[in-house]
Amino acid sequence: MNPKLDDLHPYPFQKLAQLFEGTQPPEQAHIALSIGEPKHPAPASVLDTLRDSLADVARYPATKGLPELREAIATWATRRFNLGTGNLDPDTQLLPLNGTREGLFSFAQAMLSGTPDSLVVSPNPFYQIYEGAALLAGAQPYFVNSTRNGGGLPDFSSVPAATWDRCELVYLCSPGNPNGAVMGLEDYRQLLELADRHDFVIAADECYSEIYHPEVEPPLGMLEACRRLDRDDYRRCVVFHSLSKRSNLPGLRSGFVAGDADCLARFLRYRTYHGCAMPIHHQQASITAWNDEAHVQANREAYRAKFDAVLPILAPWLDVARPEAGFYLWPRTPMDDETFARALYNEENVTVLPGRYLSRTSDGVNPGENRVRMALVASQEECVEAAQRIARFIERRTQNGSI
Structure with missing residues (x-):
């Protein structure tokens, strides 16, 4: 057995299931705000194409993907991030992935040296x-608390030079999960x-x-930043994107x-052996x-409507604000985040994710403590109902003195 498997932490939803053991929620319908799985309808045109191309299961796919797919992605990225014609080569600067999760994990296995330090x-x-990608590649994770910009962006200025000297890879997430910071x-x-000075690679997770x-204005992407900073070769930089959130296609794994x-x-050489075409x-x-x-614009409007409907219900009871981007709320809780999540589930049958399950203690601080993540992925009606239950829960607890 690979001993590094023993270093992996339980996944947040495994912790949540353990937290809920012994609870007896009311019989009203369960509403899950805990997992960021989009529930909006998948585009009909995409489903039609999927159905019409099923005969292609008779062919082995190439790891590098169809030229038509790479060209479509390069065209989209060039337009979305203002890269300029010819500045993203679909043959050498782009690879398809089975979703960002698979790519973010396997990239570390290909890039990291595996040396103990x-x-x-x-x-x-x-x-x-x-974290799991780092550990299974033989590296150690180093966590930078997201304390800048009102608690949203990682404070890289706090990292000592000696730490940067040991760094081989930096993961970014912008817009952020869970706080939506850009x-x-x-x-x-x-x-x-810092990457040039200390010789490390930056992997930017931009799935939101x-x-x-x-x-x-749309969130700035790292490739767009490179172009504006005259780094046309995108040296040391890679970005990861997905259709899961953009197009409500989490099961397509694309x-x-x-x-x-x-x-x-x-990375292509690694993936050829990995077998992940x-x-x-x-x-x-x-x-x-x-x-x-068109479906992406409709998606944004649907999330905007949900934020507009939910925030006025929650604001009198929680320290909560609209994020810059993404579909999460990241409010402070009036009690310990685990206690809040367990009691809310037990009394109102609404699940939220304790913030500490998404973070680690670094420099004596766990920045997720006393926060919860709420994913506004369900229908607007369900999100409004969940917000009303949360408000009712806090009001009841306030009145009986348990907050």
């Missing part, structure tokens, strides 16, 4: 794949300067980039990685998805 720097709170151009400039308020051609050449009918469906923006 190597580090992977991660924001805190974080997506747990970052990195700006100066944030990228400072991190890129298309969920933002329809009337504001995404891509793009950026530094040297990194991706090494995307099925051809999934590739065909993905082409349809990347070529259409």
Whole structure:
């Protein structure tokens, strides 16, 4: 057995199941705000393509993917992130993935040296794949508390130079999970300067980039920042995107990685052995998805409507604010976050995720403590009902003195 498996923490939802042991929620319908699985309808055109291309299961897919898929992705990314024609080569600077989760994990296995003193720097709170990828690649995770910008962005200025010298890979998440914070151009400039000085690679998880308020500027991506900073080769930089959140297709397992051609050449070699080529009918469906923006705009409007409906209900009872992007709320809780989540489930049959399950103690602080993550992925009616139950729960607890 690989002894590194023993270093892995239980996944957040395993912890949540353990937390709920012995509870007896009321018989009213359960509403889950705990997992970020989109529930909006999948685009009909994508499902049609998927069905019409099922005959392609008779063919082995290539690890590098169909040229038509890479071209569709490059066209989308160039338009979305203002990269300029010809500045993202679909043959050398882009690979399809079976979703960002698979790519974020396997990228670390390909990039890291495995030496005992190597580090992977991660924001805190974080997506747990970052930690698991580091540990199973033989590195140690180093967590940077997200204390900048009102508790949203990782404070990379707090990291000692000696730590950067040991760093081989940095994971970013912008827009952030769970706080929705978005990195700006100066944030990228400072991190890129550190990468050049200390020789590490940056892996930017941008799977929430298309969920933002329809009337504001789209979140800045790392490749776009590179272009604006005259780094046309995207040296040391790769970005990960997915159709799961953008297009409500979490079960399609389709995404891509793009950026530094040297990194991706090494990653392609790894993936050829890994055996993770995307099925051809999934590739065909993905082409349809990347070529259409109408369903993405409708998706944004649906999330905007849910935030508009839910926040006025919760604001009198919780310290909560609309995120810059993404579909999570990240409120402070009036009691311990585990106690809040367990009692809310037991009394109102609503599940939220304790913030401490998404973070680790770093510099004596666990930045997820006394917060919970709420994913507004269900229907607007269910999200409103959940907010009303949460408000009722807090009001009742306030009145009986248990808060």
